């Protein structure tokens with residue numbers, strides 16, 4: 001039914017208890033497709049990427065790809081090779097998502113960077129000269145990003161949480177100063193980090209509901225469990 005969006009991520013589904021249904025776009029992260037979709041990625045986040053969490057990281061013996069990874073690469077190629085059609089399909093998918101959620105009695109919310117970090121505010125749809133946030137002003141969009149300085153301050157229906165990774169501490173400090181909440185990946189969830197309260201961001205994916213001035217704590221998943229690059233913050237070893 002949906003060409004580009006999905007609702008399959010288990011954490012996304014946790015939001016339904018709170019009345020929201022998240023629709024998420026998963027592209028092939030980093031430059032897996034041959035094209036870069038994560039301009040500020042770090043060595044640590046690239047190798048520990050959530051792309052490998054859940055079913056996306058399950059490979060048959062002797063294989064290093066699967067249906068999910070192939071679909072993500074196909075979508076990413078589509079984005080780069082036929083942007084106009086891609087954006088129109090995405091627009092149609094969001095329309096479908098709105099109807100789908102309404103039937104389920106839920107509020108649709110949209111995350112476009114499930115496994116990418118693109119600046120969606122730059123991409124318009126068809127001949128409208130409007131981006132998706134402008135075309136769906138009553139729909140809440142949200143994402144995580146490592147790109148500071150995105151021109152989103154005036155977009156009221158787009159919530160961004162800044163992502164900490166190995167080696168982007170200076171940007172994290174700037175992001176906090178600019179009022180962003182920070183997402184950080186831990187081996188074990190602390191109560192506070194950098195002097196800010198840590199909330200359990202694994203409970204739902206609904207970051208736009210988080211209180212201001214907090215750390216959205218995520219537990220290491222997939223390959224991240226074995227990360228020692230500095231991307232995963234090791235609390236156990238420090239304690």
Ligand code: SF4
Nearest residue numbers: 029038045049115116
């Ligand atoms: S920026 Fe995000 S999506 Fe991209 S490689 Fe890093 S963790 Fe994965």
